[in-house]
Amino acid sequence: MADERTIQHVAVLGAGTMGNGIAQVCAMAGCEVSLFDAEPDAVERALNAIRANLDRGVERGKVRLETSDLAIRSLRKAPDLADAASRADLVIEAVPERMELKTEIFAELHRLAPAHAILATNTSSLSVTRIGQATGRPERVIGLHFFNPVHIMKLLELVRGRETSGETVDACLAFARRIGKEPIVVSDTPGFASSRLGVVLGLEAMRMVEQGVATPQDIDRAMELGYNHPMGPLRLTDLVGLDVRLGIAEYLHAQLGGEQYRPPELLRRMVAEGRLGKKSGQGFYDWTQEGR
Numbered sequence: 001m002a003d004e005r006t007i008q009h010v011a012v013l014g015a016g017t018m019g020n021g022i023a024q025v026c027a028m029a030g031c032e033v034s035l036f037d038a039e040p041d042a043v044e045r046a047l048n049a050i051r052a053n054l055d056r057g058v059e060r061g062k063v064r065l066e067t068s069d070l071a072i073r074s075l076r077k078a079p080d081l082a083d084a085a086s087r088a089d090l091v092i093e094a095v096p097e098r099m100e101l102k103t104e105i106f107a108e109l110h111r112l113a114p115a116h117a118i119l120a121t122n123t124s125s126l127s128v129t130r131i132g133q134a135t136g137r138p139e140r141v142i143g144l145h146f147f148n149p150v151h152i153m154k155l156l157e158l159v160r161g162r163e164t165s166g167e168t169v170d171a172c173l174a175f176a177r178r179i180g181k182e183p184i185v186v187s188d189t190p191g192f193a194s195s196r197l198g199v200v201l202g203l204e205a206m207r208m209v210e211q212g213v214a215t216p217q218d219i220d221r222a223m224e225l226g227y228n229h230p231m232g233p234l235r236l237t238d239l240v241g242l243d244v245r246l247g248i249a250e251y252l253h254a255q256l257g258g259e260q261y262r263p264p265e266l267l268r269r270m271v272a273e274g275r276l277g278k279k280s281g282q283g284f285y286d287w288t289q290e291g292r
């Protein structure tokens with residue numbers, strides 16, 4: 001069984017938004033990291049992004065030069081899945097959010113990774129239990145749900161599948177702390193802890209806009225100044241993307257059934273009109289203006 005002391009080699013699968021951040025934080029903690037992506041240039045792009053990010057951190061005095069050097073030395077590009085998995089004590093999968101893709105990869109991983117290795121998924125919504133059942137080692141399969149941007153966000157949600165063992169959870173709790181994250185343990189339920197609660201606030205804020213309770217700016221200010229949230233729920237929705245939020249709300253409504261998850265008409269209309277938040281320039285805020 002891989003425990004925190006023996007997690008030396010981490011394989012990260014998928015070098016997109018999340019994979020690149022996950023690889024960076026693991027390498028900064030001194031793990032050897034193999035990064036693999038199905039798209040040939042993606043790993044090189046990710047390694048460049050990590051180097052640039054570390055350089056900025058050093059310049060701003062947030063990252064020590066030795067830590068940056070260690071991270072850069074510890075990262076390598078894996079030519080294929082077998083190479084990435086073969087020496088891993090921990091595999092962290094961060095490929096697109098599609099169940100059939102994840103189960104296919106996990107079945108392969110069970111064949112390719114050492115018997116002691118823990119297989120983790122960064123899924124933000126799919127069932128960790130189902131992913132685990134695609135392997136012959138469901139007790140060593142767990143969700144490690146990181147948040148974007150990974151090098152900044154402190155939270156790591158450990159998602160315990162029905163068959164995940166206590167040893168796997170303990171090893172991942174220790175590992176999370178070692179890479180500078182603050183872990184929580186959540187059972188494998190739709191939306192885990194973070195989305196299930198966070199989405200309700202965002203959807204209710206939209207219903208309040210629909211009903212003319214206050215402007216988006218004032219609703220956000222209520223939460224920022226009255227409840228000490230670092231960012232109001234509508235501004236956060238703009239950053240996440242209204243289409244992404246709509247997808248999560250529809251999923252949670254289908255899975256959990258509560259009226260609080262029913263997507264408001266305003267959200268559907270804005271998505272249909274292409275007002276997706278920051279990425280499209282318009283959402284609850286106008287992101288084309290300087291200084292937003």
Ligand SMILES: NC(=O)c1ccc[n+]([C@@H]2O[C@H](COP(=O)([O-])OP(=O)(O)OC[C@H]3O[C@@H](n4cnc5c(N)ncnc54)[C@H](O)[C@@H]3O)[C@@H](O)[C@H]2O)c1
Pocket residue numbers: 013014015016017018019036037038039042093094095096097098105122123124125145146147148
């Ligand atoms: N973006 C977020 O804010 C966020 C936050 C938490 C969790 N997640 C979850 O993380 C996972 C990845 O999301 P992302 O935003 O990084 O996606 P992304 O699209 O930025 O990156 C996915 C990468 O996986 C690669 N890929 C596709 N098929 C592959 C395969 N078979 N083997 C190896 N690599 C493959 C793609 O080429 C791409 O580079 C998803 O499950 C998502 O739900 C995302």
